[in-house]
Amino acid sequence: MAALEEEITLSGVPLGAGPDGLLGVEPSERADQFLVTDSGRTVILYKVSDQKPLGSWSVKQGQIITCPAVCNFQTGEYIVVHDDKVLRIWNNEDVNLDKVFKATLSAEVYRIHSIQGTEPLVLFKAGAVRGLEALLAEPQQKIETVLTDGEVIKWTKVFMVFKHPVLIFITEKDGNYFAYVQTFNSCNLSKYTLLSGQKEKSVMQSFTASVDRKFISLKSLNSDGGIYETLIPTYPSDPDRNKMVVKSLLLKAVVSGNARNGVAVSILDQNHIAVLGTPLPASKECLSIWNIRFQTLQASKQLPQGTSGQLWYYAENLFMLHGKFLTVIPYKCEVSSLAGALGKLKHTQDPGAHTVPHFVNWDTSHGCGLGSQNSEQSRRILRTRKVEVSVQPEVLTSKQLLSAIKNDSEKHIEVELRKFLAIKRTSDFHTIIEDIVTGLLGRCKIEPSFYPRNCLMQVIQTCVLSYSLCPELVEVALEKADVQMLQLCLQQFPDIPESVTCACLKIFLSIGDDSLQETDINTESVCNYSDTVQDEKMEEQIIQNGFNPEEDNCNNCDKELNEKSQDTAEETTSCPVTPKRAALLNAILHSAYSEIFLLPHLKDIPAQHLMLFLQYLYFLYLKCSQNATMTLPGIHPPTLNQIMDWICLLLDANFTVVVMIPEAKRLLINLYKFVKSQISVYSELNKIEVSFRELQKLNQEKNNRELYSIEVLELF
Incomplete structure (x- = not known):
């Protein structure tokens, strides 16, 4: 779930924002301080927490700043360009920009990029790039022309990949768009033509990008x-x-198509994106956060005073012009999940922001995946492969993937594994998956802090593993008390030993409700058991399936039960465990076992946990008896036979312990009443069956006397 917090207005010095807004907002060497460059003559250093400026510098009259000021993180100095070619460098102690270091360059500058880990990079309007140190050593050096005539830079950004800077900038010419990627460790400049993949062309109004080790996601x-x-x-x-790449639709109609100005987009994290614009043709401008994985609108805030269509984000803060003031809106983005995307998770929400529900047709949404964490990106890659001019994503071979598992980060392994699993399976696929699991678990033993649970979940869901192939996988999950993975293993592995099943049961019964609340557990086998209509029928003493909880079926115990009839009614209407714990216990009920091997391990269950499990089984039995079909609702719920078998198993293994527990007395009596009532029902059914058989014989004898007949016997 994502949320927008209360906005902060930075005031103190008026901003000279022109019709196109500000030139830029850039971070300084301190986390809470930012450089704001207006579209005229001034650079202001703001401290967000204090909501006031720490310093202000202006060029003299007649000069115009043409490039946003940035901070050189290697020296702590500030850099700005005015009049397209004049570069200035200063620090906090300087007051007058006219007296600081000055260098006049031989070509016009489009933008200066500065990030941690490398020197500032200067991008010229002609498309060439220079490092600041080399440029200062020879300011009048010749700058080559990279772009063609009429080609104009629209947007640019720099990343750090493998500790080396990578610069990307987008250009436009005659309605066509191009992407240039400049790598500095290999000094290569690559050009890509951006194809729309659709018949109608549309104008690209705003850009944002993120990067992993192999791809830039523009x-x-x-x-x-x-x-x-x-x-x-x-x-x-x-x-x-010169290569070509194809665009794919990620989100449809997030802003009004008639809005020609005031729109912007920024990537917040892997699954969330911020959009600035008008959602409807006649509506006011809004700042909204979208979940691109599940294509849902997470949070929205109206901006009635209007914006300049510019959006910057640093350190969980969004910067924009709201009216004439620079506004900062902090945001929070939690780990993406379907429950969070649909607003089912508990979260704190400020009055200034409101979450707008957005419902999507999952069958028709473009590239919408509900499986692995980045299935949507994988599907978009697969769609791109269908176009001949598209770029083929690089997928590691099995040997390369095993090598990456030994050394690379958990996040990188997860991305590469997802790409690998998306390709067509070969005949030795199960062997490769076994090697991958062995490699992941082997590194877990060497590095205790390394626990790639998302990778392990992916390989389990391939449905080619079993407990015999990877027993250490379940052992690691038991050691980590990872109930989500244990549930998946119980559902996918057909050969889990009884001792391991019982170990999972102990964890499911002992883990706290607070821990379960924070865990993503599949609860499809659990439905809403609250049924007031049935409860009212129970109170009216209507016999259902031969059982009446108030009926006098146990002469020795009825006095005590009648005195506590209200407590018994409460037991029949409320589930003793939470839905998530119920889902875990249902996985145990569905597991295969042999009674001889399971009974010894059930004797080690603590008494309080044993009682909790028996109470849950008794509750399920009550719900089954209330249904005419003797079944539970939901997807793959426990069957009546499974419920009864486990009640018998627990009582056989722990009968002495159960008898000695005072709290178990009423439960045992209720179970006895259930068994006795069911015996009575089956006895009556047998009598009815015998009566029908006798009637059938009489009918057959009567027919045989009156008519000639031929009987055909079928031998199977």
Whole structure:
């Protein structure tokens, strides 16, 4: 779930924002301080927590700042460009920009990029890039022209990949868009043509991007109101060739298609994106957060004073112009899950922000995956492969993947494993999966802090593993008390030993409700057991399936039960465990076992946990008896035979213990009444069956006397 917090207005010095807004907002060397460059002559250093400026610098009259000021993280100095070619460098002690270091360059500058881990990079309007140190050593050096005539830079961003900077910038010419990727460790410049993949062209109004080790995920907000994604290789196999990549629709109609100004988009994390614009043609501007994995609107805040269509984000803070003031809106994005995306998780919400529910047709949504964490991206990659001009995503071989498991980060392994599992399976697929699990578990033993649960969940869901192939997998899950993985193993592995099943049962019964609340557990086998209509019928003493909880079936125990009839009614209407714990216990009920091997392990269950499990089984039996079909609702619920078998197993293994527990007395009496009532029902059914057989014989004898007949006997 994502949320927008209360906004902060930065005031103190008026901002000279022009018709196109500010030039930029950039971070400084301190986390809470940011450089704000207006569209005129001033650079202001703000401290967000104090909501006031720490310093302000202006160029002299007649000069215009043409490039946002940035901080050189290696030296702590500030850099800005005015009049397209004049570069200035200063620090906090300087007051007058006219007296600080000055360098006049030979070509016009489009943007200066500065991030941690590398020197500032200067991007010229002609498309060439220079490092700051090399540029200062020879300011008048010749700058080559990379772009063609009429080609204009629209957007640019820099990333750190493998400790080396990678620069991407987007250009436009005659309605066509191009992406340039500059790598500095190999000094390669690659060019890509962005194809829409649709018949109608749309104008790209705003860009944002994220990067992993192999791909740059470029996202654009187009004039049709949709957000599109393009995957661009970080290190292409043929850098000298002009390649083509295709856009795929990521989100449809997030803003009004008629909004030509005031729109922006920014990536917040792997699954969330911020959008600035008008959601409907006649509505006011809004700032909203979307979950791109589940295609749902998570949070929205109206901006009645209007914006400049610019959006910046740093350290969980969104920056924008709201009216004439620079506004900061903190945001929070939790780990993406379907429950969180649909607003089913508990969260704290500020009055200034409201969550708008958004419902999606999952069958028709583009590339919508509900499986692994990045299935949507994998599907988009697969769609891209269908186009001949698209870029083929690089997928590691099994040997390369096993090598990556030994050394790479957990996140990188997860991404590469997802890509590997998306390819067509070969005849030795089960052997490869076994090797992958062995590699992951082997590293878990060497590095205690390494626990790639998402990777292990992916390989379990391939349905090619069993307990015999990877017994250590369940052992690790038991050691970590990972109930979600244990539930999946019980559902997928057909050969789990009885001792392991009992170990899972002990964890399911002992884990706290608080821990379960924070765990993502599949509860499809659990339905809403509350049924007031049936409860009222029980109170009216209507016999259902031959059982009446108030009927006098146990002469020696009725006095005590009648005195506590209210408690008995409460037992029949409330489930003794939470839905998540019930789902885990249902996985135990569905597991295969042999009674001889299971009974010895059931004797080790603590008395309080044993009682809890018996109470839950008794509750399920009550619900079955209330239903005419003697079944439970839901998807793959426990059957009546499974419920009865486990009640017998627990009582056989722990009868002495149960008898000695005072709290178990009423439960045993109720179970006895149930058994006795069911025996009576089956006895009456047998009598009815015998009566029908006798009637059938009489009818057959009568027919045989009156008519000639031929009987055909079928031998099976």
